[in-house]
Amino acid sequence: MSYRITIHVVSVFVAGLTLAAHAQVQVGPQSRVDVTGAGPANETTISVHGNSPLEVLAGANDYGRGGDVKVGFGISLNGGTTYVDGALVPPPPQNTYDAHGDPMTCWDPATGDFWMGGIVFNRNFVENGIYVARKPAGATSFNPAVVVTNNPTGAVFDDKCLIAAGPTTSGSGTMLYVTFTRFGATTNIHVSRSATLGASWLAPVDTGFSGQGSAPVVLSNGTLVIAYWNFGSEIRVLRSTNGGVSFSSAAVSGVIGVPDGGEIPGAFRTPELPGIAVDPSNDTIYVAYSAEKTSGSTNVDVRIARSTDGGLTFPTVVALPDPAIRPTADQFFPWVAVDALGGVNVLYYDTRHTAQSDGASPAFLDAYYTRITGFGTGSQVLEEHRLTSVSFNTGTDFGDGFIGDYQQIAAASVAVYPCYMSTHEGHQHYYTHKIIVGNLPGDMNCDLVVDGFDVDGFVLALTDPAAYNSTYPDCDIQNGDTNGDGSVNGFDVDSFVDLLTGP
């Protein structure tokens, strides 16, 4: 017996050396979400199941379903390899309205369920509102949608909604928040809440603060933090420590300059809408936005601001991309997500691959992804990957007038899913990749979960590494190094068992 183990130690160690040469971040192939949609589709949203990270819910403004624009969705249970796609059906009376859009998604750690929705309106801009639908974990369809707001008179118009789920301030149960801008007598951000898992919604609260692009997250103590653009030269956050009843505002950025169409190639609109994410392990908040490299410059960059005090202050700001690498191109439409290893993952559009002037129409863009480790420290590393294999033409559909107003990226465990629009298939469609940012010790079947289904793979990795690699060709045998000593061998058995049986 001891002889056999010795042999296996040697053979597995060699395999480990080979794999160690692989890049840390593995970007999977591009996968189209609106597989049955005729397009165009743009303005993306995405959420991932935190405890079952192959389950993904993506969405977009989807013009390819017949009739006017709808909230399109794509559900994947296999990490975006394949999608079930379609469009949401609004609840009465909103199912008679002409158009919907501003897609939003969220995932709730307490129930494991997803919610998705958007705005809905008649083209006369009188009747309008917001709705959401619940998708139970593992389901490939939605429960009937529910009205969040409905405005039948045209006195107000609700716009640019986003949604978050998290614990209540008392720690018991889930609170859902939909944040949006209500145009009318004011342009204030409003917040609708549901303590009934989206079955019913309270009348929206006027935060008292004017802004657009409100993007919410919920901290572990129930504090609600909402990034927004103040219609001026600042990115700010709203904070509510009483469950969305009252709000205060704090600065994220100071003066940023406001990038507009004149500072970016293309004629499409480029509102300054921030992205936001929270690291659930420590409540660190990251807000992503575009800014002039220096005040008055037309060189637009992405910036990521970090708060470690629950959104009161954002003292650490990182700019992308590394100016030593790409000195002149514009980067915009950023969103951010935090993986379980603490990496800060950023999606954005970039103009670098075509020589083009600001305002030149159409523009040629690429989707880019950067993972930041050691955020804001002397050991910071920016690992950048181009996601699109060819630059896409923004003049495809809408005459270069519209490519969506935002795009999103989501992360869970060691998986990251950017979701962006490209026109390379002849229309605006939307796409994801599964990006693996590191090893998940014990996950031998690479479903991003460590459980009893990993036992067979673990045994095979120890006894026959070649057979493991052929049986699990997409997996990294180094996940068997559960004791973290760099080798996969019999010394990993105890720690593997601990992973299966531990808390």
Ligand SMILES: [Ca+2]
């Ligand atoms: Ca520029």
Ligand SMILES: [Ca+2]
């Ligand atoms: Ca730039």
Ligand SMILES: [Ca+2]
């Ligand atoms: Ca697994």
Ligand SMILES: [Ca+2]
């Ligand atoms: Ca080991």
